[in-house]
Amino acid sequence: MLDFTSALYLGMRHGARQLEAWSALTEGKPAALKEPPGARAVAARLAGLAGCQSGLLFPSTLHLFWDLFCARAADEPIAIHFDAGLYEVGRWGIQRAAAHGVPVHRFAHHDVRALAASLERTPRGRRPIVVTDGGCPRCGQVAPLRRYLERVRARGGYLVVDDTQALGLFGGGGGGSLRRLGIRGPEILWCASLAKGFGVPVAAVAGAAREIAHIEARSDTRVHTSPPSQAVISAAARALTVNSARGPALRSRLARNVQRFRAGLLRLGVRAPGSAYPQVNLPVAAPRKLHARLLRRGVRTVLFRGALGWLLTARHTAADIDEALRALAASLSAP
Template identity: 30%
Template sequence: MTDAMTERGTAAEAGGAWADPLERLRAAARAREAAGLRRVLLPRDGGHGGLIDLASNDYLGLCRDPRLAAGAEAAVREYGTGSTGSRLVTGTTELHAELDRRLAALTGTAAGLVFSSGYLANLGAIATLGGRDVLVVSDRTNHASIVDACRLSRSRVVITPHRDVAAVERALAERDERHALVVTDAVFSVDGDVAPLAALHQAARAHGALLVVDEAHALGVVGDGGRGAAHAAGIAGEPDVVLTLTLSKSLASQGGAVLGAPEVIETLVDASRAFIFDTGLNPAAAGAALAALDVLETEPDLPERARDRARRIAASAARLGLETTPDPAAAVVPVFLGAPEDALHARDLCRKNGLKVGCFRPPSVPDGRSCLRLTARATLDEAELTVLRGALEVIARSTGRSLHT
């Protein structure tokens, strides 16, 4: 009898029976409840609940645009409701190929490849471009999809302080690996600040590394015509820059993409498990995303309108003594409150005062940094901004923060 079999037998004899396999889950749930970290699924009300939406990622206000609905409907009538297979088998339509091309053209990159989600785009890019002979250098506040991709890459991963270019340079210079990736969000999903992309690219190039930039919160909001943070920084289209993005935010659809040099895209088609073994993006989502790109081209002021609303939201919070990002780079505006229970209370106050807002708690944010996450929308009007200011004033008073005029 092996040692492992002996240990199992001893455990069974001591308790008379195996332990309830769900008890550890119940115990963990009780601990999360005590810490204010339980999460609940709240169905979206279809837009008829009377609350002003400052929680969604619909940055350009296109989710209910009839032009996108028409694009989705036309795609369904042509190709059906499902993609029917992986993109390498039956899941690529002419819509997917057009979307590959148009996303690359918008961002100024050479080629593109659409995935079924932004999460999988990051998994596919980083896990495939990484490996045991590749160092990955990642900002400590990068999105969870980047974190998971780093883990799957089998690379050694160095986590650097937030936006710390010098730390990135040190990690690259001191590495033993032949190859390296530097990975960063373009706009960070909670703080709403922008990565120093030009400096990161200079550091990566000096040390022979690829720079991977997640444009999820930048596409459609940052830069001229919403072409993204890499384009605004002047590095889009460089052969050693790889972009990832999502279609579910500014483009009000679903899916993701990786954009970059032809060699990168060819590698993903040949070797990315997240691409090869996943069902392709459904045709309706591709049709809606293409329609959103049409809207972005015909209404190039939408990105600036979203940024303007974000700056006004941040200014209102700051005037009330609430901690926020003073000059948001895109549409994300955090209001930091500290403890999870304080953030939950503030979220409830917002609901009572007409707002639906995001509430971020650990592990989404570090301990002590629980916050409300307000997302600006290009279509926010003056009446809605007035309601917002009233709700923020209630929060400021409830937390004992001093009011500033």
């Protein structure tokens, strides 16, 4: 079975024998009481990779976003404006803030004018926080972060970027969207899970040292939930080391696979949105039927609403991609 459902885009896998040994998975203490060994060092390395001053680890982006908006709302009135294409986990954090009385506004996907109009609705005396993904795997486009940042700065607000889909894949050294676009500033909070590009189920927030210290001081999950385990921290450290040593080669291999697959789609007369993202969504009339046909031919894909998703990785070979394209051609032409 050819598998195109894994989001381990760079193909990183971290077996137990490849990691530094640990004496216990956890010390039984929340991060607010004692930071797990190695967590500070990994967070600092991630912040540097993303082009930020300081960083902090969380067990997941759910933990991170659960804290992020309410931490700021605890000290000053805020209003949240989020891109309509924002990934669901970020929305869950926004919903918690809304439950605490924070005004929330949604603006059209990647639409700078819509953001400007949304910012006009910010109640007087509230600091605006704009939330977006760095890049969108659904449409395959990079968010207009530079122009979002201009609007944020004009209003004295913050720009929160969920860069999970770009970390490891784009920007200098795989640092993500901020590196890719060459932007930085104290108004930016960069957030990402390492579960895709780096293959580690842990998340980080990075930004100006003052802002990260504020999140740390106000975090609820660092008090009431378990911190990242020693196994996860060790895997994250290894992922950063692998990225330094082999990242360029892995990204080059992945880019070739994406290019080969998209070129094959064009030969079949199939067009898919986007260009460089390793998640390729085929808009088809009957995705369930096509998904079933491909399964019978030994190809596993991902079902989305109105689309069939193919997740390409650096581990796929040219032969894998060619075989998958033959199966797709046969499935599309089947009665």
